[in-house]
Each structure stands twice: as C-alpha cells, then as structure tokens.
Amino acid sequence: MSYQAPGVYIKYVTDGPLTIRAASTSVAVFIGATKIGGSVAADKSVKATSITNARDYANAFTTLGSSTGPVSLPTTNDQAVDHMGMAIAGFYANGGGLAYVVSTKSDVASVAASGDFKLVNGAIELAFTAIALSAGAWGNDAAIAFSASDSGAGYVDIEITLSCHSDATTPAPKVERYLGIAIEDVADLQSSIVTFTSITTDPATELDTAVAAASATLALEDGTNSAAGAASYAEIFEELKGIDDISLITLPDLEWNTAGKPSIQAGIAHAQFMKDRMVLAQTEDAVADWANAGLPTIEYASYYHPKGTVVLKNGAGESVTATTGLTGHLAGIIARTDADKGAWTAAAGTHADVRGIAALTKSISQSRQGAINSNNVNAVRYINGTPTVWGARTRHVSGIYEYQPVMRTAFLIADSLRGALQQAVFAKNTEVLWANLKASVSGFLTGLYSQGAFQGNTPSQAFEVACGLGESMTQAEIDTGLLRVTVRFRAAKPAEFIEVQVEQLFADSL
Structure with missing residues (x-):
C-alpha cells in the first residue's frame, strides 16, 4: 500500500507470534x-x-x-x-x-419437619410449621419446646435443641433459648437449627401456652440424606x-x-x-x-x-x-x-x-x-x-516422570500450548506459521526458564522447540493436515538426598 495524503493509516497484521498464557496446574x-x-x-x-x-x-x-x-x-x-x-x-x-x-x-435429600401446629394463647391463635435449616437426617435430632412466658399473654418461651454427637461419653445437646417471643413474631425467629413458617390452615395439633407452666414439645421427623x-x-x-x-x-x-x-x-x-x-x-x-x-x-x-x-x-x-x-x-x-x-x-x-x-x-x-x-x-x-x-514422587518408579514436579511441569507446558495453539487451527501450514509458533513457544519457555523451571545455564541448554518440515513433520504429514510442535525440556528435579562431606585439613596439606 502506498500513502499519498498525510494522515493516520490502519494496517491489520494477521500473522505473528501467538500469546501463550500459563495454564493453571492446581484446579x-x-x-x-x-x-x-x-x-x-x-x-x-x-x-x-x-x-x-x-x-x-x-x-x-x-x-x-x-x-x-x-x-x-x-x-x-x-x-x-x-x-x-x-x-x-x-x-x-x-x-x-x-x-x-x-x-x-x-x-434427593429431604428436610426434617414438625408437621403443622397451632400456638394458642388466649385470643391469639396462629398456625406454623417448623422445618430443619437444611436437608438431611441430622434434622431428626432436633426438637422444639414451647412454654408459657413470664412476659404474659400473647408471648411464648421457645427452647430448640439438637442432639449432638461428640467425643464425650454423654454428649451435650446444642441448645437455643428464646424468651418472651410474641406469637406473631415466631416466624421471624433467627435460629441456626430450624425455621418457622406461618400457615393459613387450621392444624389439628394445638399448643395452648396460656395455661400456667404449660409446655409442649415437637420433634422434627422424616429428614433423609441423599441416596x-x-x-x-x-x-x-x-x-x-x-x-x-x-x-x-x-x-x-x-x-x-x-x-x-x-x-x-x-x-x-x-x-x-x-x-x-x-x-x-x-x-x-x-x-x-x-x-x-x-x-x-x-x-x-x-x-x-x-x-x-x-x-x-x-x-x-x-x-x-x-x-x-x-x-x-x-x-x-x-x-x-x-x-x-x-x-x-x-x-x-x-x-x-x-x-x-x-x-x-x-x-x-x-x-x-x-x-x-x-x-x-x-x-x-x-x-x-x-x-x-516429606515426599514428592509419582508411582513412575525409576522412570523419567518419577518426580511429581517434573510430571506437573510437563502438564503446565502441554496445557498452556494446547490452549494457545487453538488459534492456529485452520491457519496456513507453511513456513510463516512455523516460524511464528517457534517464536511464541520459545518465548513462553524462556519466561518459565527465567523463573527457574528448567535446568541449564542458558535457555538453549534448558529447552528445544522444533516446528517445521524436516524438524517435526514430514511432507506427508503436512499433506494430511498435521501440524506438530515438539518441545524438549531439561527438568529441574528436586534435591531429595543432600549429602554433606566433612573432611579435616591437616597442616602438611595446607
């Protein structure tokens, strides 16, 4: 393209090195x-x-x-x-x-529930159902006791218990006590064991808390774990x-x-x-x-x-x-x-x-x-x-991937390249692509090398990248649509056995 008038011109470059980001290796x-x-x-x-x-x-x-x-x-x-x-x-x-x-x-876990019940205190009659906070058989160990409150008519004391298991010979229950709760506020109770829901039906179970020292207990039932x-x-x-x-x-x-x-x-x-x-x-x-x-x-x-x-x-x-x-x-x-x-x-x-x-x-x-x-x-x-x-081995006994970090470095390289090379699918399988891929992969591996991922005094000692005709592919393979990138790396293996040699220096050797 030739430019004649002064100004800014946009040119789209379609070929060039790929961006390769390190894949996660710990999901x-x-x-x-x-x-x-x-x-x-x-x-x-x-x-x-x-x-x-x-x-x-x-x-x-x-x-x-x-x-x-x-x-x-x-x-x-x-x-x-x-x-x-x-x-x-x-x-x-x-x-x-x-x-x-x-x-x-x-x-398919089910929630333990009390069944519908009605709290009665003089002129106040309200119906509720109580259910466990979450599904599971644990809810069958919950119970609720209602009793008359010192706060007077229209109020109730509530004790919610959960039979726990522990290291103790006789485990203590988890207990929540709520004193002087207005009956109309029961559904708003913030319990960590059960929730109360107001209902409009007229249940057969009636709990009259207006009677002096009246007390009634409801058990939660029918909770199950998932099958x-x-x-x-x-x-x-x-x-x-x-x-x-x-x-x-x-x-x-x-x-x-x-x-x-x-x-x-x-x-x-x-x-x-x-x-x-x-x-x-x-x-x-x-x-x-x-x-x-x-x-x-x-x-x-x-x-x-x-x-x-x-x-x-x-x-x-x-x-x-x-x-x-x-x-x-x-x-x-x-x-x-x-x-x-x-x-x-x-x-x-x-x-x-x-x-x-x-x-x-x-x-x-x-x-x-x-x-x-x-x-x-x-x-x-x-x-x-x-x-x-205090060990980092795989079960590849005496094999090249015997050490876990070597195997996982290979995972890191493979997953990172697999994600990036999606961009090359259906690209022209020619020298331009091969050069770009070699540059991209080499750049990525150089970044890993600088972080200490490989053994070697220089990047060329630490890894090799091959991509191209005669390097990683034959013409017959190219004709079938194959693009192969070959990566070889010198793994940084862990120092498992550290030997300290101690020698004495004698005067006549100095």
Whole structure:
C-alpha cells in the first residue's frame, strides 16, 4: 500500500507470534459421598459444581444446621464422618482455589419437619410449621419446646435443641433459648437449627401456652440424606472428560484397599487418557509390606501415607475427633506451592506444612521412611513438630516422570500450548506459521526458564522447540493436515538426598 495524503493509516497484521498464557496446574476435582446434595442424575449424567471457597461448597452440600464451615457434623442418629467436607476444609486451609465437586449421591435429600401446629394463647391463635435449616437426617435430632412466658399473654418461651454427637461419653445437646417471643413474631425467629413458617390452615395439633407452666414439645421427623447415585466412578470419570482445566483428582472417602482400589484405578485410567492430570491417593495406615501393596506403576498417580486426625467443635462446644485422609489438604498444598514457587517446585519440604489437622495418625521416622520412599509413596512426617509433606514422587518408579514436579511441569507446558495453539487451527501450514509458533513457544519457555523451571545455564541448554518440515513433520504429514510442535525440556528435579562431606585439613596439606 502506498500513502499519498498525510494522515493516520490502519494496517491489520494477521500473522505473528501467538500469546501463550500459563495454564493453571492446581484446579482440583473432589469426588465422593456428601450427606446432602448430589451430582448424579437418574440417567447417570453428572454435573460437576464449580467452587472457589468453602462457603460455595457448604451452600450446596453441607447440613448447615449441624456443621462447622464446610463440614457436616455428626448428630446422635447420624454419626457418619463427612470426609468430603473435611477434604474441602483442608483444601482451602492450605491454599486451594478453584475446584470442582462431584458428589456420588443423587440430590434427593429431604428436610426434617414438625408437621403443622397451632400456638394458642388466649385470643391469639396462629398456625406454623417448623422445618430443619437444611436437608438431611441430622434434622431428626432436633426438637422444639414451647412454654408459657413470664412476659404474659400473647408471648411464648421457645427452647430448640439438637442432639449432638461428640467425643464425650454423654454428649451435650446444642441448645437455643428464646424468651418472651410474641406469637406473631415466631416466624421471624433467627435460629441456626430450624425455621418457622406461618400457615393459613387450621392444624389439628394445638399448643395452648396460656395455661400456667404449660409446655409442649415437637420433634422434627422424616429428614433423609441423599441416596447413592446410579453412576459408577468409571462413569463419573467418563463425564469429566469434558472439563479441561482439572489438574488434580482427589477421592476423599477412599483409600488404597479392597474397597477403594477399583475407583482409584478408574481415576488413574482417566488421568492417563487425559494426559494432563494426576490422582492424589491415600494409603491405608496398616500397610507394612510396601513392595507387595499392589500400587500401580504409573506417572499419573501419587500416593501418600499416613492419614490425619481433625478435631472440630460442635454446636454444644464439645470436641468431635475424626480420622480422615489428607488428599484434600495435599491438593491445597500443591495449589499453594504453585502460587508461591511454580509447578516445577516440589510440594514437599519445610514450606509444605499441613494445616488444618490436629495430628498425624502415625509418626514416621527417618529410617522408617526409607521403605516408604523406595516404593515411591510420599510420607507426611513431623518435621520440627509440624506435620509436613516429606515426599514428592509419582508411582513412575525409576522412570523419567518419577518426580511429581517434573510430571506437573510437563502438564503446565502441554496445557498452556494446547490452549494457545487453538488459534492456529485452520491457519496456513507453511513456513510463516512455523516460524511464528517457534517464536511464541520459545518465548513462553524462556519466561518459565527465567523463573527457574528448567535446568541449564542458558535457555538453549534448558529447552528445544522444533516446528517445521524436516524438524517435526514430514511432507506427508503436512499433506494430511498435521501440524506438530515438539518441545524438549531439561527438568529441574528436586534435591531429595543432600549429602554433606566433612573432611579435616591437616597442616602438611595446607
């Protein structure tokens, strides 16, 4: 184009280097049982719920009337441990961010309710129904007592109790007392256990609180937890192929034993198919013979040992102690390490302290870790009195992806390039494109190199990029529409074994 008149001219450049942004390598998916809520429909389709904090999880899957944070607390008649809630709490306590939740349940939990009743106090008659604050069997342990109030006619005293489970031999209930409540204000009561709703029908149950010392108790009934969904873990993982940004897979209520193996293996097969994610798996505390534990040899899984204990406070202020796997906590530590140091840094060492647990279920000594580490199982140990991740291996025993940060660096490169190279689909597969891609990929890798992602004194020692005829493709491949970019990198492997040599210098050698 030639310019004749003075002015500003716009020229659109259609070919040039691509913009490559680093993909996230710490988005976790949590798959397991929840007390309420569900992700599996009757037709076995699966809907993963995206969360960015513990509150997002609690709003969908936690029994809010009996809970602390995202953890559903046990009650007298529902004492099951909420491993999923504890994993979510551990994930965010340790630095987690974006995550997906797949409950293996179907969303059919029901809310406990009192049935309709009428409060009578002289000329005042108002009808209500009371329901638990959220769905779930926990609500069946709630009760409401109404009694005459010293405030006089038209007022009522209300006591709401929840039978809790705790470490105590005789657990105390959670109790809420509301004194001198006007009957017309009952529906506005802000309870953390139940809600009251005014109704217009004339119920058969009548509670007359005008009688001196009158008292009547209503129990809540018919609350249920969500039922098991129809989809198997293998079918759930098939559905998860449609979510591209998952990097970490956790199965909080499973461990590597007879019951858990099939589902964990389904997760590993899924990770191997997707080639951009890793399973974090929990081993049993009882394992003694690691060589015969039957752990698969593959780079898409990392195993951890032992478990931890969590101590929570229930509504009555009493302690509730539970043993749980740590994969949710570990996913959070990986996310924290990625944010602070990069995916090429091992999520292990003194910076990888495990937050949100009271103790480990076993204490692992230096000598005892030898057998664990040689079988590529990662120990969680007390280091200076603090539970700390002290291993960063995959199960790719003696393979090139034996170290977790090496595998995850490969994930980072592959996912980042996959996202960017979408821009090149249907572009002219010629020298101009190849040169632009090489420049873009080299620039991206140089950025990683400057952050310490690779070994090598110079970028040329740290990585190589090939793209073009005779470099990464043949003419026959180009003729079929193939564009291949080949990246080779020199991984920065973690220093696992630090040896200090101490020698004496003698006078005659100086």
